[in-house]
Amino acid sequence: MTRSRTRTHVALALLLLSAGARPALAQSLPDLVTTDTLRVCGDPGNMPFSQRKEDGFENKIAAIIADELKVKIRYYWLTQGPGFVRNTLGTGLCDLIIGSAAGGELVQHSNPYYRSAYTLVTRKGEFDDVTRLDDPKLKGKSIGVIGGTPPVNRMGEVGLITAMKAYAPYQLDPSRKHQTVSAEVIADLAEKRIDAAILWGPAAGWLAKQSGVPMSVVPLLQEPDRPPLTFRIALGVRLEENDWKRTLNTILRKRRTDIERVLRDYDVPLLEEEGNKLLENPAP
Secondary structure (H helix, E strand, C coil): CCCCCCCCCHHHCCCCCCCCCHHHHCCCCCCCCCCCEEEEEECCEECCCEECCCCCHHHHHHHHHHHHHCCEEEEEECCCCCCCCCCCCCCCCCCEEEEEECCCCCCEECCCCEEEEEEEEEECCCCCCCCCCCCHHHCCCCEEEECCCCHHHHHHHCCCCCCCEEECCCCCCCCCCCCCHHHHHHHHHHCCCCCEEEEEHHHHHHHHHHCCCCEEEEECCCCCCCCCCEEEEEEEECCCCHHHHHHHHHHHHHCHHHHHHHHHHCCCCCECCCCCCECCCCCC
16 A cells, blocks of 8 residues: 555545645656666655655565666655646656555556465454454444545444545645555554554554554455456556556566565565465565
8 A cells, every 4th residue: 555555546545645746747757768777656754555754565666677777766855745746757757656556547557476365353352363454343443544544434334434434635734643544544553542553454454553553454355346456556657658658567577585585574464366365475
């Protein structure tokens, strides 16, 4: 939720959470696209998706692609959000976005390389048996959610709006305490400022584990198809770059096992390609 990310991804606000053009425009624009470098558009502070240390799972996936191409990686950093695609791919500053919700119109997408869902996150032992948003146990509870994301509509349908705590989707204050809005939500849950949270699964799994408080992260797999709470994630390239897309599709097929391993290492809830069912974890 890329990173969703966190981290998005067009109008979904999954992984593209805040932005402006100035950081990108301050970097020099390459004269030519070189064949010895994978130029990646990345968010410098959007864990678990990506950051400057290159230790997010989208960084790891970029490294797999570069390894297959036998080239080095060069990042162009810009906080994801409004203007991200226009000021990165759109200016020719870089050639690839790792983690874009398939189906959007701003970029051309590769074949999806994973599918995930929004999740209900709770402190372990409090709502462990809740798997649906219409569960009566959630009535009247303070539930954190990022404003403008798909779960907000579903919460309205099942009567969870009254006590909902909506978080602004963008963090523009440079003195903010948390790296992302999702991290702020999880911190509030850990400190009992809210009773539960509904977050994009690829962010929620890792952040919950990092919180220091035992938490349950339950993918919302029993909700209606509309509004959608599951999404396919792909690589984003420029609209006219069909050969580049085909090259990436070949790499995604060849290195599928390696990519899945990275996603599981970061506790990303993975779904089967069709149907709302978790993808089985292959035997070690």
